[in-house]
Amino acid sequence: MSQQPLAYQDQGFLESDEARPIRILAEYLEPLQRFKDQKIQDTVVFFGSARVDSRARALRALATLRARGVTGADEHYEAELSRSRKAVEWARFYEEARELAHMLTSWTMSLPSENHRFVVASGGGPGIMEAANRGAREAGGKTIGLNIRLPFEQGANPFITDGLHFEFHYFFMRKFWFAYLAKALVIFPGGFGTCDELFEILTLVQTDKLSKRIGVILYGREFWDEVIDFKPFAEWGAIAEQDIDLIRFADTPLEAFEQLRTHLTSHLDPPAGREASAPGIARTRG
Numbered sequence: 316m317s318q319q320p321l322a323y324q325d326q327g328f329l330e331s332d333e334a335r336p337i338r339i340l341a342e343y344l345e346p347l348q349r350f351k352d353q354k355i356q357d358t359v360v361f362f363g364s365a366r367v368d369s370r371a372r373a374l375r376a377l378a379t380l381r382a383r384g385v386t387g388a389d390e391h392y393e394a395e396l397s398r399s400r401k402a403v404e405w406a407r408f409y410e411e412a413r414e415l416a417h418m419l420t421s422w423t424m425s426l427p428s429e430n431h432r433f434v435v436a437s438g439g440g441p442g443i444m445e446a447a448n449r450g451a452r453e454a455g456g457k458t459i460g461l462n463i464r465l466p467f468e469q470g471a472n473p474f475i476t477d478g479l480h481f482e483f484h485y486f487f488m489r490k491f492w493f494a495y496l497a498k499a500l501v502i503f504p505g506g507f508g509t510c511d512e513l514f515e516i517l518t519l520v521q522t523d524k525l526s527k528r529i530g531v532i533l534y535g536r537e538f539w540d541e542v543i544d545f546k547p548f549a550e551w552g553a554i555a556e557q558d559i560d561l562i563r564f565a566d567t568p569l570e571a572f573e574q575l576r577t578h579l580t581s582h583l584d585p586p587a588g589r590e591a592s593a594p595g596i597a598r599t600r601g
Contacts, residue, residue: 342488346481350496353478356430358459358496359419359575361412362512363443363503363534369413370406377403408503408535409446415501415534415568416450416458419575424456431457433498433579438462438489439480443503445472452476461489494519499530499575501565504538521558530578532571536564 328334368376377399416435423433435451437444439460451458452474460475464482471480483489494516502513513533519525533539545562548554565571 339485339488342483342485343491346492349478349481353457353476354430355434355457355459355479355496356428356432357434357498358436359433359499359501359579360493360497361416361435361437361443361447361501361503362505362509363408363412363446364405364505364509365438365440365442365444366506367405367409367442367446367503368402369409369446370403373399373402373406405504408443411534411568412443412446412501412503413450413453415571416447417454418450418568418572420451420454420456420458422572422576424454433575434459436461436493436496439471439475441472443505445474448472448474461492463489490515494525494529497529498527499532499578501532501534501571501575502539503534504542510543517558517561520561521554530563530575531561532563532565532574534565534571536566539564 322328329337377396380396380399419433420435423431426432434457435447436459437447439448439462444460448458448460449472457476457479458474459479459481460471461481461483462471463486464484471482481489481492483492490512493512497516500513500516502509513531516529516531520529520531545559549556549559563574565574
């Protein structure tokens with residue numbers, strides 16, 4: 316008779332509906348242990364579109380498309396050409412996210428602390444996420460990727476620090492880790508997912524569910540002014556007038572960096588540069 320496996324070694328049970336609470340708890344405890352091992356105290360989270368490419372790749376794709384050419388009228392080709400030109404324009408945000416992450420990481424590495432402060436974190440995928448991890452990696456710092464495992468998405472980008480690449484099954488546990496460690500967010504242009512993450516954090520801050528004030532910077536005012544107008548929220552009474560002040564805007568890496576540095580050095584407890592009273596994780600309320 317074969318030996319019955321222990322319950323916590325039974326793969327069939329661990330993947331069952333009944334074991335869902337164990338899997339959820341694992342997505343809390345396993346990252347917690349790794350963050351402690353790597354002495355990650357807090358983060359700055361970069362959100363933005365996964366569809367943004369680097370300038371070099373966007374230009375190569377446009378050149379390849381032009382070289383292919385077309386004879387006669389071809390509406391499909393013209394549409395492709397238009398999208399490719401837009402991708403080159405859109406690539407600005409990849410390069411600026413990369414530059415900002417590099418600037419931020421270079422500054423944080425100069426802070427006298429036994430723990431790693433304000434580590435650049437992203438969703439771990441392509442686009443703005445890759446750009447943020449890449450810039451931090453190029454500056455010589457640690458950088459985090461909180462990836463979600465989906466059947467139709469690309470895998471994690473190659474710039475995440477070894478040991479700080481996380482794969483989540485549950486969206487809500489991934490969001491928990493974004494919020495739990497974050498001291499600031501930089502939101503680059505993006506789609507539904509980016510807006511979901513933005514409003515999730517704004518709601519937590521507005522309802523005082525976080526024990527620290529998170530700085531929120533929307534990067535690329537022209538894009539965000541066209542996509543979301545926050546003033547009518549207050550004019551209709553849906554939010555308080557002061558809730559609009561939770562958001563700042565920036566249009567250059569230097570402008571965003573100065574806003575981040577001001578926030579991170581004046582709104583934290585303990586202030587940047589002092590050793591934290593307890594290593595590891597910031598607290599949430601409740």
